[in-house]
Amino acid sequence: MISSLAWVPPGAASASPKYADVPEEELERLAHRARDVARRRDSRRRDSDASDASEDEDGMTDDDSDASSGDASDESDWEEVEADAEEDLDEMAADEEDAKETTTKAVAKAKAVAKAAKGMVDDLAELNMDAYDDEEEDERAAAGRLFGSGRMTHYDGNEDDPYMTIKDSDDDEDEMPDDMTMAETDLVILAARTDEDVSHLEVWVYEEAGVTGNAETNLYVHHDVLLPAFPLSVAWMNCAPKSGTNEVNCAAIGTMYPGIEIWDLDCVDAVEPVTTLGGYSDEAIKAASKKGKKGGKKESKALKGGSHEDAVMGLSWNREFRNVLASASADTTVKIWDIATETASQTLNHHKGKVQACEWNPAEPTVLLTGSYDKTAQVVDVRAPDNASLTWKVGADVESAIWHVGSPTQFLVSNEDGLVMCFDTRMGSKSDCVFKLQAHDKATTGLSMASGAPNLLTTCSTDKSIKLWDLNDGKPSLLCQHSPQVGAIFACGFSPSVPYLIAAAGSKGTVAVWDILSEAAVKQTHGKTLEQYYRVSK
Incomplete structure (x- = not known):
């Protein structure tokens, strides 16, 4: 299943991703293992040489045995082996009478070996392996005459073959593109995926039809990274840790573990994150590894200072203050992280239940929206976190919470009952909602608004559908809906640069992209607005 997804802004991904370097510790471990293998091989070789120096029970030396088993390469070698056997016969015949029977058997055995070896040489000579290639050529020619009705034409190269459209010169001049190369027109989607007990962060690439020269759209996984636990949230960011x-x-990435891992998306085959905010201390991880505890819950005292104490359910990166990241946790707290120092600068305790969602206001970057399982949505200014936050009851556990793109003083919240509610912060805490919408019969798991068309809202649900709503004049109306065949849908989102594309993912573990311009109702009401972003025409 895919539990969370996020779009990457265009141009953010490197055209030629780099490959991760193998850690020095891993290189040393491999070198040590190679030295051990070499020592064991040398030891076995010395033991074998010592054994070869002794004679076998039949009176034949190991050197003779090796020769009789196939080391000789021509007939004269086998004749020499047979002559040695005859000499053994003459010597053993002079022994005592009681050894005659054993001697006769040994000689017969030696002769049989020599005879079999000589027969092998004769068989190889009959096969005439030196002329094998010539015979194969004759057979191919015969097959050509049989299946080609006696006509077979051979060309030395593609240049001479009139039926070849790609000439040799084209092959030399045109280099095959690298599969890992990203084009400037590629759109990138991040998806947090889990299959049974294995979790990954997948980097998907969407190639739009008519934009890259392809007649059809193409959606595939470019690369992925292995995660330590079930992922719950993902947020793209362009601020480097320790730099800011x-x-x-x-x-x-937020997972069922209390730590927040930060991964370099331009690094392929990475085995560890750039850094981890909070989480378990290195000493606790090493101690658990020694005890064989791979999935057990660790003591809170083993956590790093300032860390969450439970799963990280929501993340939001601040685009204005680029070194700031907000995280919502099942430990009922919200933390404000300074990415440059990798520390939690603030901890907010205004909720009484698990905090599912958080998002920074795009117009007021110090104002944070949060939603919780305590059935409330709250707004707080982190410049004065001790002051009481604004609170609104939403009737059920919050599933998603976002700011209204067209009206930054308003926000929207969805809950597990399928409701979507819009509130205006100017009306104050506990004020009535601007509108209430029964978007789905089951939990409305995701909300997203288009930056290019501020009145368009998309919702997704565990009922396996995506719906598109028009919010003009605060009166939502359904434009169209879509079933992308990804199972129960847990996440959806408009592309930030191409607002007529919506990505969705769910229980089947795959990503789907919906082009809403293909819908007649959308084209009629918002066609002119969205077509200015149409990349095919450009």
Whole structure:
């Protein structure tokens, strides 16, 4: 299943991703293992040489046995082996009478070996292996005459063959593109996926039809990274840890573990994250590894200072203050992280239940929206976290919470009952909602609004459908709906640069992209607005 997804802004991904270096510790471990293998091989070789120096029970030396078993390469060698056997016969015939029977058997055995070996040489000579290639050529020619009705034409190269459209010169000049190369027109989607007991962060590439020269769209996994636990949230960010200023292509991942891993998306085959915010201390991880505890819950005292104490359910990166990341946790807290120092600068305790969602206000980047299992949505200004936050009751556990793109003082919340509610912060805490919408019969698991068309809202649900709503004048109306065949849907989102594309993912573990311009109702009401982003025409 895919539990969370996020779009990567266009141009953020490197055209030529780098490959991860093998850690020095791993190289040393491999070198040590190679030395051990070499020592064992040398020891076995010395033991074998010592054994070969002794004679066998039949009176034949191991050297003779090796020769009789196939080391000789021509007939003269086998004749020499047979002559040695005759000499053994003459010597053993002079022994005492009681050894005659044993001697006769040994000689017969030696003769049989020599005779079999000589017969093998004769058989090889009859096969005439030196002329094998010539015979194979004759057979191919015969087959050509049989299946080609006696006509077979051979060309030395593609240049001479009139039926070949790709000439040799084209092969030399045109290099095959690298499978890992990303085009400027590629759109990238991050998906947090789990199959049974294995979890990954997958980097999907979407190639739009008509944009890259392809007649059809193409959606595939470019690469992925292995995660330590079931992923719950993912957020793209371009702030480098320990720097706070360098622009990078990174992803923050929240899992069932209390740590937040930050991965470099431009690094393929990476085995460890760039850093981890909070989580278990290195000493606790090493101790658990020695005891063989791979999945057990560790003591809270083993956590790093300032860490969450339970699963990280929501993440939001601040695009204005690029070194700031907000995290929502099942430990009922919200933390504000300084990515440059890799520490939690603030811990907010305004919720009484698990915190499922958080998002920074795009117009007021110090204002944070949060939603919880205590059936409330709250808004807090982190510049004055001790002041009381604004609170609204939403009737059920919060599934998703986002800011209204067209009206930054308003926000939308969805709950497990399928409801979507819109509130206006200017009306104050506990005020009535601007509108209430029964979007789905089952839990409305995701919300997203298009930056290019501020009044378009998409919702997704465990009922396996995505719906598109028009919010003009605060009166939502259904434009269209879509069933992308990804199972129960847990996440959806508009592309930030191409607002007519919506990505969705769910229980079947795959990603689907919906082009809403293919819907007549959308084209009629929002066609002119969305077509200015149409990349095919450009």
